[in-house]
Amino acid sequence: MVSEAGQAAPPRHRLRWNKVPEVTVYFWIIKVLCTTVGETGADLLNEKAGLGLTGVSVLMSALLAVVLVVQFRTRAYRPGVYWLAVALISVVGTLISDNLTDNMGVPLETSTTVFAIILAIVFVVWYRRERTLSIHHIDTTSRESFYWLAVLFTFALGTAAGDLVSERMDLGYWLSAVLFAAAIAAVAIAHFALGLDAVWSFWIAYILTRPLGASIGDYLSQPTGDGGLGLGTVVTSGLFLAVILGLVVYLSVSRRDVTEAEQAAVRTA
Numbered sequence: 001m002v003s004e005a006g007q008a009a010p011p012r013h014r015l016r017w018n019k020v021p022e023v024t025v026y027f028w029i030i031k032v033l034c035t036t037v038g039e040t041g042a043d044l045l046n047e048k049a050g051l052g053l054t055g056v057s058v059l060m061s062a063l064l065a066v067v068l069v070v071q072f073r074t075r076a077y078r079p080g081v082y083w084l085a086v087a088l089i090s091v092v093g094t095l096i097s098d099n100l101t102d103n104m105g106v107p108l109e110t111s112t113t114v115f116a117i118i119l120a121i122v123f124v125v126w127y128r129r130e131r132t133l134s135i136h137h138i139d140t141t142s143r144e145s146f147y148w149l150a151v152l153f154t155f156a157l158g159t160a161a162g163d164l165v166s167e168r169m170d171l172g173y174w175l176s177a178v179l180f181a182a183a184i185a186a187v188a189i190a191h192f193a194l195g196l197d198a199v200w201s202f203w204i205a206y207i208l209t210r211p212l213g214a215s216i217g218d219y220l221s222q223p224t225g226d227g228g229l230g231l232g233t234v235v236t237s238g239l240f241l242a243v244i245l246g247l248v249v250y251l252s253v254s255r256r257d258v259t260e261a262e263q264a265a266v267r268t269a
Contacts, residue, residue, distance in 0.1 A: 017076035019138045020147065021257035023202065028209070030083055030247055033240045035213025038090025038155065040221050040240070042098065044233035045091075053103055057095040064088040072144060077258060079251045083244065086151070093155025093210075097163070108164040115157035122149050123203075133199045154203070158210020165211065172227045173219035180212035 021027055045056045067085045074081055097115075100106040126146035127133055138147050166176050184205050191201035221236040222228025231239075251257050 017139065018136060019074070019077055019144050020135050021077055021079070021082065023135070024257050026247060026251060026257055030244055031086070031206070032209050032213045032216070033244050034083065034087045034090045035158070035210045036217035037087055037237055037240050037244070038094045039214040039217040040233045040237045041091050042094040043221070044237050047233065053095065053099055057092070057099055060088060060091050060095060064092050068148060072141065079248045079257070083248050087244065089148070089152050090155050093152055094159050096156045097159035101163070108160055108167065112157065112160040112164050115153055115160055119150065119153040119157055122146060122153060126150070133203070135202065154207045155210050158207050159214065162211025162214050166215070173215050173222065177212055177215035177219060180208055180215060184208045184212065
């Protein structure tokens with residue numbers, strides 16, 4: 001769903017390799033799984049850790065900061081580090097939205113609007129500085145910084161917007177998942193059949209995977225009386241983490257999501 005959009009500016013201090021994976025079916029599967037873990041993991045930590053929502057938020061933010069330092073220090077895409085950062089940023093993005101709603105009483109309409117504005121600002125500044133939003137060019141510290149800021153606020157926006165839609169429409173977990181899956185399918189059709197810009201198609205779909213994963217996670221984990229399957233947050237989080245781990249190990253070995261340029265260079269080295 002992603003291709004080049006315009007010419008990338010020739011930045012200083014460019015790294016040899018792109019720092020993010022190719023957008024393959026594996027990418028989207030792991031992304032949805034990470035969003036599910038973000039929802040159920042945040043609920044699990046809030047229930048079991050005994051730290052309260054604020055304490056859990058501080059703890060997970062600190063862990064995310066450590067992993068991002070490792071991610072920035074790598075010289076190329078490393079599946080284990082990259083997807084650990086995505087999983088943690090999913091949890092933190094969820095907690096940011098939950099703190100605004102539950103601790104500060106901010107209406108979902110307000111938080112959704114604020115996150116959308118912040119994300120738009122990130123994209124505008126990113127483009128004005130780098131002349132591209134394509135994830136094929138995450139090969140400088142500046143671009144990687146913008147990338148992770150955008151990822152964080154897509155998760156926060158997706159959480160707030162997903163909760164807003166679920167509350168306003170009162171569809172239940174399963175129908176909410178179907179709704180968001182249909183929206184992602186519509187974006188794919190708009191891109192492949194109608195020529196919607198590849199970069200914007202990617203980021204719109206990226207935002208929509210957050211409420212999709214959250215709806216799936218809630219459907220699996222919540223009690224049957226509340227419309228879920230009653231698996232609980234422990235089982236759901238553990239199951240999805242196991243699948244993520246298996247896929248990341250596979251990608252680390254197979255290198256199926258490494259850019260073609262890097263694979264060609266490795267073969268000829």
